[in-house]
Amino acid sequence: MTTRTAAPERLRPVRRTRTTNTRRRESLTALGMATPAVVLLIVFLVVPVALAFALAFTDARLISPTPARFVGLRNFTRLFEDPVFYKSLRNTAYFAAVVVPFQAGLALVLALLVNAKVRGVNFFRTVYFLPVVTSMVVVSLLWTFLYRKDGLVNHVISTLTLGHFQGPDWLGDPATAMPAIILMSVWQGVGFHMIIWLAGLQTIPAELYEAAEIDGATPWHRFCHVTWPGLRATRTFVLVTITIAAFSLFTQIRVMTQGGPLDSTTTVVYQAVRTGYDQQQTAYAAAISLIFFVLVLTVSLVQRFLTREKD
Structure with missing residues (x-):
């Protein structure tokens, strides 16, 4: 009786480890697939919006030898x-x-x-x-x-x-x-x-x-x-x-x-x-x-x- 109940108990940690590893691989795969889209959103959406917000309070010009200065509103x-x-x-x-x-x-x-x-x-x-x-x-x-x-x-x-x-x-x-x-x-x-x-x-x-x-x-x-x-x-x-x-x-x-x-x-x-x-x-x-x-x-x-x- 003792031998039959011990076997499943020894198998449980192995099954949990396999499940954890599978979920980790799935998470890494999902992260790798989402990374290009996230990078594109950051480069072409977040960064331009942040730059527009910052430049709106300066006197920056497209081509100018002088650096931009803060001019407020x-x-x-x-x-x-x-x-x-x-x-x-x-x-x-x-x-x-x-x-x-x-x-x-x-x-x-x-x-x-x-x-x-x-x-x-x-x-x-x-x-x-x-x-x-x-x-x-x-x-x-x-x-x-x-x-x-x-x-x-x-x-x-x-x-x-x-x-x-x-x-x-x-x-x-x-x-x-x-x-x-x-x-x-x-x-x-x-x-x-x-x-x-x-x-x-x-x-x-x-x-x-x-x-x-x-x-x-x-x-x-x-x-x-x-x-x-x-x-x-x-x-x-x-x-x-x-x-x-x-x-x-x-x-x-x-x-x-x-x-x-x-x-x-x-x-x-x-x-x-x-x-x-x-x-x-x-x-x-x-x-x-x-x-x-x-x-x-x-x-x-x-x-x-x-x-x-x-x-």
Whole structure:
């Protein structure tokens, strides 16, 4: 009896040692796999943010023989007295206020259409998503030619009106430059959020639609009481991502208008890049970037609070 019970007791420490060694190897493997991503995040996210915060309180320039000096809040004082900065804020807010609801709503409509089980739906999914995989620089160059005074857009307008109306200089007129960029941006980005809406639609159980149909619910009632509540998490993600992308407007401005005409398309990000690289005022650009970071963070938190799940 004593011999039978002693054997398992001698084996227990060995089993525990093997389990500990296995967990240690798994932890080291996981750490090794995560290390490249962590290093990249530190180098390209944490370090730039820390440098921007530090440079914002100095007089550093991109190329200067003199070392940077601490100047306190002088860059922020200058920023809040800069009329171009307020104009860039208005332009950024205008772009976001139009693009966020328009792009989110259009993407939802397209997702509902391509979610239908009809023949050829995969073709339309590909067509709608194709602009997303195209470089924004290429898209901006293409639409720049379309918007020219003698471009395709004005040619179509002239043809449809039998020559009675000639289209404006879309990118050369302060009244039409930003709406033209908004239209192009929505066209380019709507396919990405269509896919996100589509993924959310396919997570809604089909039994809910069947039950609603048995109860005699109309398509509109099925959308309001089944589809829309089922997309709660998806719509939060879509709204936050579109908002961040809208506030980060830069490439289209750089390629198509360079902030003009008369700063009518200058945005906060474009002003920061132009100030930091073209004008070589690194410290002032860092101050603009910090204000932009606080602005986007505040809007995202408010948006997340308004779209949160309520108990």
